[in-house]
Amino acid sequence: MNLFADTWHMAQRHIRALIRQPWWIAVTLVQPIIWLVLFGGLFTSMEDTPGWPAGVTFHEFIIPGVIVMTAFFSAGWGGMGMIEDINRGIIDRFLVSPAIRSSIITGALLANFLTIAIQSLIVLGLGAIMGASYPGGPLGMLILIVISGIVGFGFGAFSYGLALIIRKEESLIAMMQFLLLPLTFLAAAFIPLTLAPDWIANVAKFNPVNWAIEAGRSALIDSSPDWNLILTRTGLLLVFGALMAAFATRAFRSYQRTV
Amino acid sequence: MTEVAIEVKDLSKKYGEGVQALDGISFEVETGTVFGLLGPNGAGKSTTVKILTTLSHPTSGTASIMGYDVLEHAAEVRRTIGVVAQSSTADREATARENLRLQGQLYRMKGRELEKRIDSLLDSFKLSGDGDRIVRGFSGGMERRLTVAMALVHNPRVLFLDEPTTGLDPEVRSEMWEEISALAADEGTTILLTTHYLEEADMLARNLAIVDQGRIVAEGTPDGLKKELKGDAIQVGLGETREQTEIETALREVNGVSEVILNERTLHARAEDGARSVPSILAALDSAGITADTVTVARPSLDDVYLKYAGRTMEQAEKKQTEEVAA
Structure with missing residues (x-):
């Protein structure tokens, strides 16, 4: 019970800090618009390419990609806040209190998940305004949001783990820059993998971002979703999330040893 | 017989690459008194505080707070102590009240009892008019007072003050001294403070230990020494x-x-x-x-x-x- 209470109290702190930043809100709202309008405008002719999934507009196709991308990008930068909290002694303040230690991470992950859910709803709404239709209905949307949440959990935990180990903002920025965009392009975020070179399609099989995009897309825009795909990918994502959580926990212990 | 609030025996701490931060430190602090650890930066004062507050584990030796061993009964130790770190650890994006509330919640306080405690702390640390302001706009002295108030939200029986007045201007420093003395005198709080200001140890501590290169080189009352x-x-x-x-x-x-x-x-x-x-x-x-x-x-x-x-x-x-x- 204490874990839930502490997680919620820690999450409140992060959410409060975010919603008090007008610039953060502005960019968060504008970013998906830019993705949709920019990529939508640039690549609409893709719809005419042979091999493009029948009856799917380019917008409909990239919406799950944009949602998953937004989720794992924002989660991937989570470690920056952790480094600031370490440097300011805030983490140590929590560690000398009776608070459940894992709530420092679970609280941040919960705040992350809530942000991701809201951002996803914004993209979905925006897509609908731009004419996209979602045959998967509310259930499909819910599945997509949950899947984005799991991806966010995994990358968030990874980012916190890295932050606890390297503890330098510059290094963390470099590492995340190195990872985030390639992971997006080694996935079916903007075009179906059937249109991508074989090697990319092969690498994508091992990319958690791609698992999330393919499963979320099937749930959202397929009139008869591929449940086999959705369940196996969700399972894989849960394994990925658990591994990253284990990594973050170990990183946390190694941090405590150096205090 | 006086009760011992903090007991430290042969504490040593070696960090990974062979840095011997503590080299066999022993001392006792009586309940309700102010004890000063005096020494230059890097002498081992902060390492001692980190071990006593369960943040860090000693390489050897034992320490206990109000009878609770810091390793075996870390949870009880954490409920018993309050810690004021060297620099402000308040959340700058939150208000003073929100900072105090989160701190109280982590110590399992809630509802009316917690809000009443927050009001009285804001009042006694001269922050009642600023409770709902974001900490980012606070002056150094205000932020420092808030940090101390946060450490006291759960009425700890033992308070650790790590360099409580470093970086404060003289006026704020003497205010802080008054507050520390009052805490020990009125509330019976046991206080361990580290400092590299000689006059601070002289003024506040009933007993003090002088630390140099991880060892205690002298111990006694300021006057006795x-x-x-x-x-x-x-x-x-x-x-x-x-x-x-x-x-x-x-x-x-x-x-x-x-x-x-x-x-x-x-x-x-x-x-x-x-x-x-x-x-x-x-x-x-x-x-x-x-x-x-x-x-x-x-x-x-x-x-x-x-x-x-x-x-x-x-x-x-x-x-x-x-x-x-x-x-």
Whole structure:
């Protein structure tokens, strides 16, 4: 019970800090618009390419990609806040209190998940305004949001783990820059993998971002979703999330040893 | 019999790459008193506090707070203690009230009881008008007061203050001193404070230990420690660099002068009657061909106690530390 209470109290702190930043809100709202309008405008002719999934507009196709991308990008930068909290002694303040230690991470992950859910709803709404239709209905949307949440959990935990180990903002920025965009392009975020070179399609099989995009897309825009795909990918994502959580926990212990 | 609030036995801490931060520290703090750990930066004060507050594990030795072992009963220790870190650990994006509320919630306080406690803390730390302001806009002194208030939200029986007044201007510092004294006197809180300000330890602590290079080199009451130094402290600034042996030879024949230590170009000595000894010291130096530029005579201070036990001034110890870190 204490874990839930502490997680919620820690999450409140992060959410409060975010919603008090007008610039953060502005960019968060504008970013998906830019993705949709920019990529939508640039690549609409893709719809005419042979091999493009029948009856799917380019917008409909990239919406799950944009949602998953937004989720794992924002989660991937989570470690920056952790480094600031370490440097300011805030983490140590929590560690000398009776608070459940894992709530420092679970609280941040919960705040992350809530942000991701809201951002996803914004993209979905925006897509609908731009004419996209979602045959998967509310259930499909819910599945997509949950899947984005799991991806966010995994990358968030990874980012916190890295932050606890390297503890330098510059290094963390470099590492995340190195990872985030390639992971997006080694996935079916903007075009179906059937249109991508074989090697990319092969690498994508091992990319958690791609698992999330393919499963979320099937749930959202397929009139008869591929449940086999959705369940196996969700399972894989849960394994990925658990591994990253284990990594973050170990990183946390190694941090405590150096205090 | 007085109760022991903090008991430390043979505490050692070695960090990964062979840095011996603590080298067998032992001391006891009586319940309801202020205990000072005095020493330069890097002496091992912060490491001691980290172990006592369960943040860090000792390499060997034991420590307990109100009878709870810091390793075996860490959870009880955490409920018992409050910690004020060296720099402000308040969340700058939150208001003072929100900071206090989260802190209280982590100590399992809630509802009306918590809000009442927050109001009374804001009031006693002169922040009642600023409770709903974001901490980012606070002055250094206000943020410091908030940090102390946060550490007290759950009425801890033992409070750790790590360099409580470092970086504060003199006026805020003396306010902080008053608050610390009042806490110990009125609430019966046991306080362990670390400081490298001699006057701070002198003013606040009933007992103190002087720490140097991971060891306690002297322990006692501030007055007792000063009394051990018989007589006045004499400092002579020399015109040029000399060897310790030269100075000792020169002053061997001067009556009533002891503990001659040469520190760079300053000669420290102790004399039962300082003012009377100065002329003979100067004469002796002069006949040895040593020029004296300045002379001061002072009542013994804790700085002299440190010099006596550590063989160098606090200032030098810190300079050396900085150089080592830079190298």
